[in-house]
Amino acid sequence: MPEVAPDITAEELDKEVREELRSLPGDLSDLVGRHLVAAERALEEDDPDKAHEHTKVARRFAARIGVVREAAGIVAYRAGHFSEALSDLRAARRMTGSEAYLPVMADCERGLGRPERAIDLVRSPEAERLDRAGRIELTIVESGARRDLGQQDAAVITLQRLPELRDPQPKPWSARLAFAYADALADAGHQEAATDWFARAMAFDEDGETEAAERYAELTGAVIEDVEEDFDEEDDFDDAGVAEEGNLAEEEEEDAEALAEAGDLLSAEPEPEPQAEAEAPAEAEDSLDEDAVQEEEPAAAETEAEVEVEAETPGITPAFIEPNFGDVLDDETDESAQDQPKKKDD
Numbered sequence: 001m002p003e004v005a006p007d008i009t010a011e012e013l014d015k016e017v018r019e020e021l022r023s024l025p026g027d028l029s030d031l032v033g034r035h036l037v038a039a040e041r042a043l044e045e046d047d048p049d050k051a052h053e054h055t056k057v058a059r060r061f062a063a064r065i066g067v068v069r070e071a072a073g074i075v076a077y078r079a080g081h082f083s084e085a086l087s088d089l090r091a092a093r094r095m096t097g098s099e100a101y102l103p104v105m106a107d108c109e110r111g112l113g114r115p116e117r118a119i120d121l122v123r124s125p126e127a128e129r130l131d132r133a134g135r136i137e138l139t140i141v142e143s144g145a146r147r148d149l150g151q152q153d154a155a156v157i158t159l160q161r162l163p164e165l166r167d168p169q170p171k172p173w174s175a176r177l178a179f180a181y182a183d184a185l186a187d188a189g190h191q192e193a194a195t196d197w198f199a200r201a202m203a204f205d206e207d208g209e210t211e212a213a214e215r216y217a218e219l220t221g222a223v224i225e226d227v228e229e230d231f232d233e234e235d236d237f238d239d240a241g242v243a244e245e246g247n248l249a250e251e252e253e254e255d256a257e258a259l260a261e262a263g264d265l266l267s268a269e270p271e272p273e274p275q276a277e278a279e280a281p282a283e284a285e286d287s288l289d290e291d292a293v294q295e296e297e298p299a300a301a302e303t304e305a306e307v308e309v310e311a312e313t314p315g316i317t318p319a320f321i322e323p324n325f326g327d328v329l330d331d332e333t334d335e336s337a338q339d340q341p342k343k344k345d346d
Helices: 015-021 026-044 048-061 066-078 082-096 102-111 115-122 125-129 132-148 152-160 174-187 191-204 212-220 227-267 282-312 328-345
Strands: none
Touching (some): 015 026, 048 066, 082 102, 102 132, 132 174, 174 212
């Protein structure tokens, strides 16, 4: 018998489950309840085999309790024991009268290599009594059964019929539905569309319920980095930034010293230049003024001409942009220009 952690109590179960277990003797009710809680914790820790051991104990002592057979069937399904899961879920269905287990039962048929029986459950009258979430899950199973039968296109169409597939608002089934559709598209050879839908499934799947991120990476070659690695890289960048700031501070000190030395040199009195070189002849100044006036007159004339040309040229406003046909019209013009001399020669 698997051990149960000492902090686990039957009080952690839902009120409805505790009510059903009260039909058992006091000590036995507590024992079964604690094993059910232990199984739930094992599933949360992604250990379905350990959970399966706990539910087998609960079923041994309470095989006639509907919630116990339901828990045993779900855990057996998660652990890959499809025949056992199917037996327990059928028993739970008889005891409780609920059809909620129908999608899991159909998927068990798939796991046992019987996709035809899965489709029979999909078409059964009991399937019509499922709620919205149950119908969506059953349709996902049907799509998988179609793929098992080699009917890839039918698998895609099966999911396309669901109006929930086009709902942009996130719902509890959005991630699984988008992933199933992307998987069906990929299996049917529609890789580009499958990539888009895997990306959509990633956006819906905040809890990592599906493998959408991994499948998207396979199709696109993208690298998925862990959050911890990102934090490590940020720390490395921070360390590099601190070191760079230290180097900048040292460079600033060196620049300050160089500026101080330059300031000392500039503050020194310059040697007087010869007076003869500082004085310019008046005649040279007059000649320079005349040359400047002569150069300014042609420049002014050119400016006026440019203004007139700009005024005559019509501007293109943002309201209309001339279409650019590329080199097509240019090629036709060149060909016509080459043909004209030939015609004259003829």
